[in-house]
Structure formats: structure tokens, C-alpha cells
Amino acid sequence: MSMTADPVAIFRTEANELLERIEQSLLDLSVRPDDMAILNDTFRSLHTLKGSGAMFGFDALAAFTHHCENAFDRIRKGEIPATEDLISVVLSAKDHMRALIEGTADLAHGQDLLKQLEREVAKASGAAAPAEKAADPRVTWRVRFRLPHNALVNGSNPLALLAEMRELGDVTVVADTSAIPPLDTIAPTECHLGWTVEIVTDKPRSAIEDVFIFVIDDMELSIEQVGGETAAPAADAAAPVAAAATENAAPQQRPAGEPAPANPTAATAAPAGESVRVPAERLDELMDRVGELVIAQSRLSQIAASSLDLNLRAVSEDIERLSNELRNTMMVLRMVPVGTLFGRFRRLVHDLSRETGKSISLTTEGEATEVDKTVVERLADPLVHLVRNAVDHGLETPEQRQAAGKSETGQVRLSARQAGGEVVISISDDGRGIDKNRVREKAESQGLIMPGAQMSEPEILQLIFQPGFSTAAQITNLSGRGVGMDVVKRTVEALRGSIDIKTNMGHGSDISLRIPLTLAIIDGLLVRVGNGRYVIPLSAVEECLELSVEEDLRSRGRSFLSVRDALVPFLRLREVFATGTEPDRYQKVVVVSTGSERVGLVVDQIIGDHQTVIKAMSKLHEDIAMFSGATILGDGSVALILDVPHLVAVGQSQEAQLRAAG
């Protein structure tokens, strides 16, 4: 990746953050519509988005955002209340802004949104307290400003400022040419003009101040009212400007010693904390280096252990401790809080609630739980599907809920917690629960299971993840779209996780996704097959047995093993890998499973458990399905990691063939 990032790409990243922030503030507002801190925050985010959008040539975005910003300006000045409808429109407008940035916007839709916005603003202003300024609200302001000499070099454009003022009302502009030096000394890149602008507008003083919001730090500016309350002296005008400046400026520009303003905006900004943006591939690179270091360190330990030099041993132990700490720190670097994932569900639930007419309250828990960044990215879509399902299929209508003696508002709970080496993310609702008999009927009618098959409750519930399974009768436009439950299951399994379902008829259901903390490291069982060493992911290992000589001989014809009265097909890895070596006298069987399917893997020796850093297979080897990756062992040699689902599938198909033949 090149070091000089594309500025437009930087803008996109920033804009995405702003949009997310706007969304969160809007959702907060729908709960606390009078909170000034949130209002100000929303307004500021909109304003920044507009400003930087224009700077990077996203003019359509800037123009569109401008309208929303105006609406919020009026809200924060108390002219109109933040009604729920208004917030909803702005939320949709926010989506449109995103589309504008991505270049996928439908312009007609944008116009619609603006009309809606206008309507809602009008409605809201009608609803507001009778306008205090019932008389002609238009006031004449006289604005005098002069930019610093180097303003043009810094990219300020006085014409843009003038144009922006023209939007505020009727404008008379007079240029002040008094400071222009003689022609022979003039530097063409310097700005020597000053301007006096008279604006007749119904907008307040702050609207004019906002025009200068990006250049206010170095310029001369005075804003005074002409006629009417001319009493407001220039000094008075300067005060709010200065205040606005400090509010906008980065904290370090505050005079030293002055405590941070104790206003609520500072409080809302605080949780962001100090952070550095680092491309993920640099982290991966660092991870590789740390991996190398750990390997080099283990070689050093071996040398030190066989040496009598006490100093060498002491140093080696120090380095061992340091490199272990370094590795642990490294792991943490890739972790992000689940909260970033949960944030977007507030919006989803808000929308779902409006679409379905169900009253829903979403509670989230354990946002601070950290998982690997990749996990967060890949889980987003499956979780959306699960939440949609919970709302659409799980929760009843308010009437039904009342009839069932529940509160009208349905509860959807998203929670995350760490349990050992796993993160458990669960989605629960207090709706009607999953009807097991119905699932069973459906599965039977769709031919997924044999009628009357003996199945345990968890097995029946797992049926909803079958690719062909659909409860078509229930599907609405909400849950039929996007990913299906089978995709949810596949995504979770690709992350080496699993899904548990619990349900209680009439009281709701709970779906828990169990995902390993990090994708980069797994706990594995190190085994030897022939002369090669292989790693079996420990999470898939059920038990290890010895393959007795009798059993080995007896199973020549049929590769089956009886494990506590259950028949388990097994694969001789020596044969699968064509090692060409003689089997060890005491072979071992590692029974692995995915879901309810089990298969035994015959190996020559079980070496022990081993924590491994996973490396992907290269292009030349990536189409070998038996291996999911490779890892480097303590002695620097490479061991391959077995792909358990693939091996289980091979074993199961072997079993099916045998059944068909027998």
C-alpha cells in the first residue's frame, strides 16, 4: 500500500465516521429530543460533513447536507422541536448522504427527501410555540471582514464566503481596496482586499458567524446590526465569535492553563479517546515479525537449557518473558470492542419498529467486550439477519402481546461476553418463541428429515439453519431478504464458531453465537502422521482413543469404530496423505466433529496441544481442501492445519457410500 493515501479515500473514512456519529446522535435525540448537547453535536457533525465534502469536491453532498444542517440549526435555536418524524426524515437523509459519497445516489430520491424535510420542518414550526418574532424578522447586518495576507495560499476562498452570505439573504458587497499596495510591489498570491457586506436576512447572527467558521481563527471580523438594536457593540459581537472559535478549535489551541470548558459537548467527545489509525496489513506485518521473534526465542531457550552458563540462561528467560508479553500485546492490538457492531442495530430496530408497527426496545450489554476486527466485520450481516428474524418472527404485535399478558413493548436484547477463549454474542427476544412442532412439520414436508425421525430438541432447532429450510408462511418483506439462516450458520462456522439456540414457547428465544476470540491464533492438537506433523484445531476434537491392533485388523473392510455404542467412521490419515510409511504399532484415533457429525482420524502419534499462529496457504496450495492453513512450530519447521469440516465431509460421504453398497 502506498504511503500517500488518496485524500478522497481519507475523506470517505472520515465521512463514514461522521455519518455514524450523526446516526447515533439522531437516535439519542429520538429518546431525549431536548438534549442540547446532542443537538449541538449533530449540528456540528453535519456542518463538518458539509464543509469537508465541499473541500473534496463532493458538491452534491455539501448542498444536500446543507439543508439538513439548516433544519438542525433551527432546532438547536429552539425555533422548532425535534419531532420524531423530523428525525426519521433526517435519518433517511443520512442514508442518502452515504449514497452520495459512494456515488450510488438516486437524485430524485434526494429531492423527495428534501421535500419531506421541508414538510416536516414546516409542520414542526407550526407545532412550535407561536413565533416570538411575529413581525418582520428581517434584520440588516453589517459584516466587515478582512482575511490575512496568506489566506489564498492556505486555500481560503473569499468568493466562496461571499457566495455563502448571498444565500442568507439580500446582500450588498463593497470591497475595501485601501490596503492594496502599489502595483510594482504587489504579490499576486496575497489577499489585500477587505469587504463590507450588508445582509438583509431573517437568519440570526450565528448564521453569519457560521459562514466564517473555517477561517475565523486568523481573520478580522465584525458583525453588527444596522438600525433596530444597534446597541450591540462590536466587542459584544466578538465574544460569541471567540467562543465559537474555541469550541471549534482543537483543544491544544486553548490558552494554556484554562480548564477545558465544562460544557456537555466536551463530555460527549471524550469517550472517543486518543487513537491512531493503522492499516490492518501493517498489523499483520508486525504480527509476522513477532511470530518470528517467538520462534527465534524458543531456539535460544533450547540452547540456553543445554548450557551451563547461568548468565545466558538468565538472559534467555528474560527474552522469553518479553516475547510472550509482546505476543499478547500484539493480539490485543487487533481487537476492537463489539460496541462498534452493536451501534448499527439501534438504527435497524428503529426502522423495523416503524415498518412493522411493533413497539420494540433494544437493550445492549457488554459493548466493551473485544473481538478480532475481522470477526466484527464478518458478523455484521448475520447479526442483522438474526435481529430482523427476532423482530419479525419472534415478537408479536402489541395486541397479541397484551392478550398474552406481556407488556406492549417487545424486548430485544443484544449481549456480548467473553467465556474462556470464546466470545458469546447472543440475541434474545421475549416474543413467541420458536414452535418446535412447526419446525418439524416444515422439515418433514420439505423432505429435510424422515417423518417420525427420532430427534432431540436441539437437533430440531438446528434444522432452521438448513439451506432448504424456510417457514414460507411467515416470511414478510422484512425477513425474506438478505442472507438466510444457512448463510448465518456458514459465516459463523467459517469463523470457527458455533450457534446455540434456546427457546421457550410463549416466552421468547435466545440465539447465541460462540466465536473464538481471535482468528490469528488457535489452540491445536499436534499429531504425527508418517514423518509429517499436523495440527488439528482443538475446538473440533472430541476425544482421543487408541486404535487397538484387533480393531485395526477387523476394520479393514469397513472403516468404522464403535465408540460407546455409536458407530464412528474413520479415516486413516496415513492413507489419505499417502505417506508411504508403515503404521506405528500403537495408532491413535482423534475423534473430531462439526455439529452432530463425527469422524475419527487415525494418526501415528499424538504429540500434545500447541497454540499456533495461523498462516494462510499460498496460491499454489490453496485449492487443497484438506488443509485450512499452516503454522510454524517451535523448532522453526512448518506444520499443516487440518480442515476438519472437509475431512468430516469426506468421512461422512465414505460412510454414505458404504451404506449404499451394504
Place this chain on the structure above:
Amino acid sequence: MTPTQTQATSAPTSGEIEVLTFEMQDEIFALEATLVREILDMSPLTMVPGAPRYATAVINFRGKVIPLADLRISFGMKAEAATIESRIVVIETPIDGTPTLVGLLTDRVNEVTTLDLANSEPPPSIGMRWRPDYIRCLVKRNGQFVILPNLDNIFASPKRSAKPQLVTAA
């Protein structure tokens, strides 16, 4: 397209290029020096069951797991056991568009030298033991031919490159 890719696919046909020469079964091969990352002594190999015959193993290269290719197989030579002179030449070359580190097993590494492409000839279409598409050109130097292999064609495995063809044929 990455710079390395351009180098490998649309290499110059005239002028001088700097190359690393190495031997396999008494034939001299050469690769652009810019492709070469490192030359290693033989290191422990890990066999990959089910891998294509010309790349049956992986090695640990500075904490990365990289495939080890044996071009002797690609050129139909006998793969003899490693000697004290055997070296692994680690190169970075695009495979299916992704820059990939690959170790090449060689019998001996000679030198870094310049080759004048004015003395080069395309591979003869007949009278050669090797697949002509595996050879970019032959360059005459000191009365001997130096072979510049076409890595793109060698690493486009028959399996992967055949797949789309099969689809169109069917």
C-alpha cells in the same frame, strides 16, 4: 497491475537485463535479479499431501510459510536428492494476479550477471524436450544457452487454468 507483474509478463525483448543464473541438471537458467528476494541454504521441508508435483512442499521463510517449487519437475528433469551445493532461491512473482513468495529449488546458484537480450532467441518449436510455453527465451552467452523460464505459464497450474476451459467446452 503491480510492477513485478509487468516485469514478468511484458519483459523487454532487447537491451541488457541483470539476472541471477543458477543450474538445474547442468542446464543454466536465469531470472531477473529484481524478482529475487533471497538465496537460502536447504532448510527443513514440510511435504503437502495432495499438492501439485512441481510444488510438493512448504518451507518457513522468515516466519512466512511459502511454497517450494521444483522447476526440474516442470522441465521434465529428474529430481535428484539435494547436495551441499543445493540452494533455495526465493522470488516474488505474481500467481493469479497476487504477488506471491515462492522458493525455487536449484542445484547450484552461480552469479548475478547481465544478459544482452540482443542475443536471445525464442524457444524453438521443435527439437526440444521442454514445453515451449515454459520458456520465455534462450540467450546465448559464452557459447552456452541460458534459459529464461516463463514463470507465469509454469505457475498457472494445469488444474487452475484448465478449469475455465472445461467450463467453456462443456
